[in-house]
Amino acid sequence: MNSAIRKYWAQYKWSNVFAMIANMKRHPSRHTEPIRDKLVAITGATAGIGYRTARKYAAMGADIIMVNRNEEKSERVRREIAEEFGIPIEHIIADLTRLQDIQRVGQCILSLERPVDVLIHNAGVHLESREETPEGLEVNFAIHYLCPLIITKMLMPKYRRDRAGRIILVSSEAYRFAVWGLDLEDLQWTRRRYSGIKAYGAGKLAQILSMHILAGQLAPYDVTINAMHPGMVRTESGKDNGPLYRWFKRNVIDKYSGSPEASAEALYYLGTSPEVRHTSDSFFHLTTEEELTPPARDAEVAEALWRKTREILDEMGVAL
Numbered sequence: 253m254n255s256a257i258r259k260y261w262a263q264y265k266w267s268n269v270f271a272m273i274a275n276m277k278r279h280p281s282r283h284t285e286p287i288r289d290k291l292v293a294i295t296g297a298t299a300g301i302g303y304r305t306a307r308k309y310a311a312m313g314a315d316i317i318m319v320n321r322n323e324e325k326s327e328r329v330r331r332e333i334a335e336e337f338g339i340p341i342e343h344i345i346a347d348l349t350r351l352q353d354i355q356r357v358g359q360c361i362l363s364l365e366r367p368v369d370v371l372i373h374n375a376g377v378h379l380e381s382r383e384e385t386p387e388g389l390e391v392n393f394a395i396h397y398l399c400p401l402i403i404t405k406m407l408m409p410k411y412r413r414d415r416a417g418r419i420i421l422v423s424s425e426a427y428r429f430a431v432w433g434l435d436l437e438d439l440q441w442t443r444r445r446y447s448g449i450k451a452y453g454a455g456k457l458a459q460i461l462s463m464h465i466l467a468g469q470l471a472p473y474d475v476t477i478n479a480m481h482p483g484m485v486r487t488e489s490g491k492d493n494g495p496l497y498r499w500f501k502r503n504v505i506d507k508y509s510g511s512p513e514a515s516a517e518a519l520y521y522l523g524t525s526p527e528v529r530h531t532s533d534s535f536f537h538l539t540t541e542e543e544l545t546p547p548a549r550d551a552e553v554a555e556a557l558w559r560k561t562r563e564i565l566d567e568m569g570v571a572l
């Protein structure tokens with residue numbers, strides 16, 4: 253870690269933090285054209301940002317595929333959106349922390365004949381205590397990093413064929429909490445004391461680092477991939493944490509949080525506006541492009557993370 257401090261210290265700029273603070277006050281840019289006959293796939297659309305975003309795209313005429321883990325909630329949202337907006341909407345039920353489910357989702361989308369015009373990797377969690385999937389993966393690592401990476405990688409042949417698409421990673425400014433970067437020897441928090449916010453930040457940082465590599469692989473197919481912070485907004489995030497956290501969330505965090513309508517507006521803009529059609533490998537605070545912190549721009553670490561991830565997945569029988 254000391255070497256990371258030495259490496260990044262001189263690269264940090266206060267102006268970067270001030271820019272983020274200024275961006276917190278900005279409203280997202282809007283795109284008002286409808287998108288008919290386009291297909292949008294979104295993960296985690298049963299609540300919060302994903303739900304609002306599915307409604308936004310539906311209201312603008314898009315066809316929708318949601319990927320949700322809770323069948324009952326998912327069916328309720330599917331029916332509500334279909335009845336209200338009269339658009340075709342389907343769902344895939346999957347737990348996006350489980351490798352088999354993640355691969356099944358990749359396979360389902362891969363087998364579609366039509367292009368996926370917008371793919372939004374939104375599903376996420378905030379966990380105050382360390383949790384593992386049945387396969388022994390730390391949950392932040394699995395859902396924020398492995399899931400979008402595996403699905404996107406599986407879709408490469410489709411993107412090569414369709415030569416169209418925008419991918420959006422719903423990231424978070426909390427990636428900054430991984431101040432000195434990732435611990436590549438402890439990506440899953442087995443050796444260090446787990447911290448909810450640090451593990452969340454590390455998952456989002458890993459996601460951003462993988463974006464740099466995926467962007468290079470997608471570029472020949474004219475497919476873009478970008479990450480965005482959806483604002484600090486009132487959602488169900490953290491609902492599985494203990495009563496103290498939930499009290500704090502309700503009485504403090506939510507009081508300073510905005511509405512996820514703004515996140516949905518931003519996700520619509522990023523997915524449809526011609527202004528960002530050719531922008532790739534960028535980080536947006538809502539719709540304002542931001543410079544990433546030094547650990548999130550580290551190409552060497554991005555490569556090392558990719559190699560390490562390939563090893564982890566190889567052992568679990570998943571090819572990257």
Ligand SMILES: NC(=O)c1ccc[n+]([C@@H]2O[C@H](COP(=O)([O-])OP(=O)(O)OC[C@H]3O[C@@H](n4cnc5c(N)ncnc54)[C@H](OP(=O)(O)O)[C@@H]3O)[C@@H](O)[C@H]2O)c1
Pocket residue numbers: 295296297298299300301302319320321322325346347348349374375376377395422423424425481482483484485486487488489490491509
């Ligand atoms: N809210 C904020 O202020 C904020 C700020 C920065 C970034 N974000 C990011 O925004 C994204 C959406 O979060 P949110 O705030 O809208 O939270 P939310 O209201 O809790 O919604 C999260 C969505 O993800 C789904 N999900 C969670 N675990 C899943 C799993 N294992 N498999 C499949 N789906 C799963 C949830 O499904 P269930 O309904 O079944 O739980 C829900 O649909 C996350 O990536 C989060 O990190 C949020």
